[in-house]
Amino acid sequence: MRNLRLRITGMGLLPSLLQSRLAVLMVGILSGATLAGSGVPPSAVITDPAVRVTPAPPTINTAEPTDAPGLLNVVAYGPEFWSGSAPIGDAGFTTLQSWGVKTVLSVDGAAPDTKRANAVGIRYVHLPIGYDGFDDARKLQLVRAVRDLPRPIYIHCHHGKHRSAGAAATIAASLGWLTTDAALARMKISGTAPNYTGLYACAASASILSAATIDQASTEFPSVTRPNGVVEAMLAIDESNDRLAAIERAGWKTPADHADVVPVAEAAALADHLRILAEAPQTAARPQSFRDLLAKSHAIAQRIEDALDTVPIADRARLSADLQALQSTCKDCHARERNERRSARLANPSQSPMQQPHGTP
Numbered sequence: 001m002r003n004l005r006l007r008i009t010g011m012g013l014l015p016s017l018l019q020s021r022l023a024v025l026m027v028g029i030l031s032g033a034t035l036a037g038s039g040v041p042p043s044a045v046i047t048d049p050a051v052r053v054t055p056a057p058p059t060i061n062t063a064e065p066t067d068a069p070g071l072l073n074v075v076a077y078g079p080e081f082w083s084g085s086a087p088i089g090d091a092g093f094t095t096l097q098s099w100g101v102k103t104v105l106s107v108d109g110a111a112p113d114t115k116r117a118n119a120v121g122i123r124y125v126h127l128p129i130g131y132d133g134f135d136d137a138r139k140l141q142l143v144r145a146v147r148d149l150p151r152p153i154y155i156h157c158h159h160g161k162h163r164s165a166g167a168a169a170t171i172a173a174s175l176g177w178l179t180t181d182a183a184l185a186r187m188k189i190s191g192t193a194p195n196y197t198g199l200y201a202c203a204a205s206a207s208i209l210s211a212a213t214i215d216q217a218s219t220e221f222p223s224v225t226r227p228n229g230v231v232e233a234m235l236a237i238d239e240s241n242d243r244l245a246a247i248e249r250a251g252w253k254t255p256a257d258h259a260d261v262v263p264v265a266e267a268a269a270l271a272d273h274l275r276i277l278a279e280a281p282q283t284a285a286r287p288q289s290f291r292d293l294l295a296k297s298h299a300i301a302q303r304i305e306d307a308l309d310t311v312p313i314a315d316r317a318r319l320s321a322d323l324q325a326l327q328s329t330c331k332d333c334h335a336r337e338r339n340e341r342r343s344a345r346l347a348n349p350s351q352s353p354m355q356q357p358h359g360t361p
């Protein structure tokens, strides 16, 4: 509430029309009004621990995504089977616990918060997938996890809009919990953008699997799949960067000679690699300037992803400017890295000259 009061007293600076709009908005917030139709209190209320309101979990008939303390964009894909954002802090895991969740299944690339999950008796299973879909082996493993592990099950990626929705729809159709059409309709409720064609294709091609088929999947359900190191991340970033350059040359569309390339998925993958690298423990040990560059690079990639998320593409010139800005962060960081290694070598001449930096952008 302190912030709110500060904002109210600061209103003298605002034009009066805006003031009255803000006042209406704040009355809404203060009275705990619900967001249009969703039955969900506004976040200003639910993030205040004193007035914590946890909505009931959504059902298969809920037509809007549900936000709850520490969980965003939650959509049901079956009885006791929900897809949504990565749990945010203690609040997210407390909500999962209050919904009785026994298993959390992450399809995100980032290492799961197993500590918080274990503290509330929830098992984590980590089976990452890409923005362009997943192969049959991964599909069977996801289906088996949801068939065999204790329910309720909460499946998440980062925002809970694209990957977890695509996986949840595929799983639900494979287990016969939803028809393929109903599963695809649920993805639209989750907000999966139509240009995630690989994810939609996985769900569209899903149909009921026999028990014997599902039994072929591995029963190894790791709680953490090791995220890639810097080198693997950079190689993936480099590939996405090359494909984005080809997409740009094609007028920010799928290039004619690469029919399988999905522009938004490429930008999302690039942004994801940068985010996961930024959150990795080895990055925390790097100098602030390195982390700042990584954050800047991620923010630009995220902007490109957001712009490509809408059809038709609104502002190609802006996208091209962003891609150029992104590529300058590659060059800046690599130059920094090179200089640092050079000064380290000078300070320690016994170091092998083989440890030359790479010659990439």
Ligand code: HEC
Residues within 6 Å of the ligand: 230, 231, 234, 235, 237, 238, 241, 290, 291, 293, 294, 297, 326, 327, 329, 330, 331, 333, 334, 337, 358, 360, 361
């Ligand atoms: C914040 C720093 C940072 C940013 C931003 C960055 N990189 Fe890197 N990159 C590194 C570091 C550090 C290495 C060296 C990794 C190692 O050898 O341990 C590297 C290595 C690489 C490599 C060589 C991998 C190998 O085979 O050893 C490629 C390719 C690469 N980066 C591409 C890119 C591209 C493309 C971008 C921009 C879209 C980018 N990087 C942005 C820090 C960065």
